[in-house]
Amino acid sequence: MRYAVRALGWATKILWIFIIVFAGTSVYSAMNVRMGFGEPQVFLSSGFVILSIPLFVNNSGFYDLSELNLTVDAVDYNGSLVSTSTTFVPLIPRGGSVETEHNVSMSLDDITSEALNYLFNDTIFNVDLSMKVNFARVVPFQVSMNKTIPWGAPLYNFSIGQVSYDYYNLTHQRVVVPLSFENHSPYFGIDGTMQVEIHNSMDELVGSRTLSLNVPSHSRYEGQVELIVDGSKFTESGEVHFSFETSLFILGPVVIPYG
Amino acid sequence: MPRVFKAALLAVITYLPLYFLSTFVSPIKPFFPWYESLTNIFAAVFIFFLVVGVFSSGTVFQYVFGVARTLALMVFFIYVLNGGIITLTVPVEGASINIVLDVTVVLAMLVLICLLGIGKNVVQAIDFMSSKAETKEI
Numbered sequence: 001m002r003y004a005v006r007a008l009g010w011a012t013k014i015l016w017i018f019i020i021v022f023a024g025t026s027v028y029s030a031m032n033v034r035m036g037f038g039e040p041q042v043f044l045s046s047g048f049v050i051l052s053i054p055l056f057v058n059n060s061g062f063y064d065l066s067e068l069n070l071t072v073d074a075v076d077y078n079g080s081l082v083s084t085s086t087t088f089v090p091l092i093p094r095g096g097s098v099e100t101e102h103n104v105s106m107s108l109d110d111i112t113s114e115a116l117n118y119l120f121n122d123t124i125f126n127v128d129l130s131m132k133v134n135f136a137r138v139v140p141f142q143v144s145m146n147k148t149i150p151w152g153a154p155l156y157n158f159s160i161g162q163v164s165y166d167y168y169n170l171t172h173q174r175v176v177v178p179l180s181f182e183n184h185s186p187y188f189g190i191d192g193t194m195q196v197e198i199h200n201s202m203d204e205l206v207g208s209r210t211l212s213l214n215v216p217s218h219s220r221y222e223g224q225v226e227l228i229v230d231g232s233k234f235t236e237s238g239e240v241h242f243s244f245e246t247s248l249f250i251l252g253p254v255v256i257p258y259g
Numbered sequence: 260m261p262r263v264f265k266a267a268l269l270a271v272i273t274y275l276p277l278y279f280l281s282t283f284v285s286p287i288k289p290f291f292p293w294y295e296s297l298t299n300i301f302a303a304v305f306i307f308f309l310v311v312g313v314f315s316s317g318t319v320f321q322y323v324f325g326v327a328r329t330l331a332l333m334v335f336f337i338y339v340l341n342g343g344i345i346t347l348t349v350p351v352e353g354a355s356i357n358i359v360l361d362v363t364v365v366l367a368m369l370v371l372i373c374l375l376g377i378g379k380n381v382v383q384a385i386d387f388m389s390s391k392a393e394t395k396e397i
Contacts, residue, residue, distance in 0.1 A: 001386040008379035015372045019365070140361040147354040 029061025051104040058097040063136035065092040073128040152184030163258040189216040192246030200235040266313040301335040322384035333373035
């Protein structure tokens with residue numbers, strides 16, 4: 001009986017020492033883990049707009065960090081998923097560091113079809129950020145954050161004014177299309193080209209012109225597009241087709257009736 | 260009289276780690292407002308069983324109080340570690356950061372230590388009673 005008591009006493013003491021040492025070194029190690037994000041970069045690749053956020057983790061503690069999983073989900077005000085992205089780092093050994101990039105990508109096809117709305121209307125995105133890491137392989141740790149980000153439409157209030165026309169020569173007419181929009185985006189300016197086409201009431205192309213656009217963020221564009229069109233085909237009502245090719249998106253045609 | 264000194268000394272020695280732990284966690288106390296009152300209640304219960312155990316030494320009750328003390332410790336660990344899943348919400352610039360720490364393995368080890376402590380007290384109580392019975396027979 002005495003041996004059993006002694007064995008239980010020793011087992012308890014050894015476990016207490018182990019757990020106190022583990023708790024102490026864990027707190028010290030956790031305080032010596034440095035994690036941060038670098039300056040985000042936006043670029044285009046294979047039809048995707050990619051927001052690349054550099055991520056670094058420096059583990060100067062006593063224990064390994066394993067299965068680091070960073071997930072960013074963005075949903076719009078309707079609850080539709082706009083983008084989801086995950087970065088997985090299998091192991092950050094003790095005394096080591098890891099530098100990686102978390103890429104949030106959005107398909108340009110999505111922009112031109114489902115999410116066309118975001119180019120013309122301001123909205124709010126709900127961003128869920130979640131980071132999981134296994135500390136010392138026995139203590140899973142998770143940090144999650146929910147933030148609403150206002151989205152400014154780069155082509156907000158895109159509209160044309162009263163289309164005017166007069167005779168250019170015997171066979172052609174000069175058509176003037178007043179055009180205005182506001183770039184509400186705080187993230188990027190519109191830098192590229194815009195093609196304008198005039199279609200008559202029979203949907204025949206009567207004239208077109210390509211002009212360059214340079215609209216910085218938080219600024220208004222107001223201009224007039226002059227086109228020389230075939231006078232025999234031009235009608236008093238029809239459609240104006242706009243196509244955009246910028247550094248961030250390719251869009252078109254956006255059709256607006258006139259007359 | 261030596262028992263009084265022993266009880267007082269043990270009470271002080273027991274309270275010191277709790278006091279230092281309280282000081283250590285003081286910067287994050289606003290996130291755990293219940294922590295201080297809970298620790299004080301636990302300290303009071305634990306020290307009570309400790310003192311009573313010292314005063315009842317030489318009887319079987321010291322082991323009974325030992326079991327009660329270890330049970331109180333086990334309940335405290337389970338409660339303070341929220342069953343192994345610690346959650347914390349920190350408001351930051353209009354957003355809130357949720358932190359979840361899964362210390363189930365650590366809690367399991369603490370519970371194991373407590374169970375070993377309870378087992379030890381029970382074995383000691385049996386040993387004490389059998390020794391007493393043997394002494395009576397002789």
